Amino acid sequence: MPSLATSAIICAVRQHGEYGAIARLLTPGHGLLPGYVRGGRSRAARPVLLPGNVVMAEFRARTDDQLAGLTVELAHSRAPLHGEPLPAAAIEWSCALTAVALSEGTPHPALHQALSGLLDAVEAAPAARGWAAALVRYEMLLLAEMGFGLDLTRCAATGEAVDLAFVSPRSAAAVSRAGALGYESRLLPLPPFLLEGGMGDWDQIIDGLRLTGFFLERSILTDRRADVLAGRERLVQRLKRAVA
Structure with missing residues (x-):
């Protein structure tokens, strides 16, 4: 990803050095992407780099293995x-x-x-x-x-798809009331x-x-x-x- 411009949701930000920040953004087409924001700890940047904000982001890196430089422009603020x-x-x-x-x-x-x-x-x-x-x-x-x-979709014990009321913590599968009889306390509602x-x-x-x-x-x-x-x-x- 040498260069990419996309909308994105700010998911996490952490301080990097005295003035910069590393942000992790969720993009529509490329998933979660990190980038280094120069001046990301500044007074102007902090209200932009808030989780939940939507930004127009531009990532630039020389190689795919390099942490990209990131610039962001606020598109929608959820700061309040x-x-x-x-x-x-x-x-x-x-x-x-x-x-x-x-x-x-x-x-x-x-x-x-x-x-x-x-x-x-x-x-x-x-x-x-x-x-x-x-x-x-x-x-x-x-x-x-x-x-x-x-x-x-169906009960792990009976195979039926009706009256499903629990989930097995072991199998992560649904269990019906009939299938759970006597074991309700071991199951998740x-x-x-x-x-x-x-x-x-x-x-x-x-x-x-x-x-x-x-x-x-x-x-x-x-x-x-x-x-x-x-x-x-x-x-x-x-x-x-x-x-x-």
Whole structure:
């Protein structure tokens, strides 16, 4: 990728040296890409290099192995949401998850579209009722894109596709009420909205976050990513307080 100009979502930024920053951006056609922003710690650059912002990005590198130089122009700012605890936690978590989970340079157009839609939903309804279910679905999609998708098509025990109410933590497959009889406490609840569509009530959303969180932690967010998991826990606790 010697040169590339594209729109992108800022997912993560870290300081590099005294004045610069390394940003990781999710692009529609090239997946997650890193770049060095000269002056990225400046007063002018900081409001642009915020997770969730949409930018027009230009990457320039001499070779494919070199970290590209990156210039960005703000296309859409979500900076005001970073001052509100609940939407800020949602933006920071979804972007951090994306930056940690994806390998660089692998296209994930469905994830880009889904993350963009999720961030739009957070912006449209900061109180969470309009985006909490979308967050669960985004985590489900990311698991599937990473090769750890859940099989919710039929019961792992009976083979039937009716009355699915649980997920096996071992196989990541759905289990019906009949198939789960006597083993319910060992299984994860499967919220109906993941099968039927719709928004789901708050109990279902919390069950959905518990479900996706289990598989994210087991399969993607391993030991070296404890700080990212802490961000997710902050979000979940804020959601629980918001609906209490």
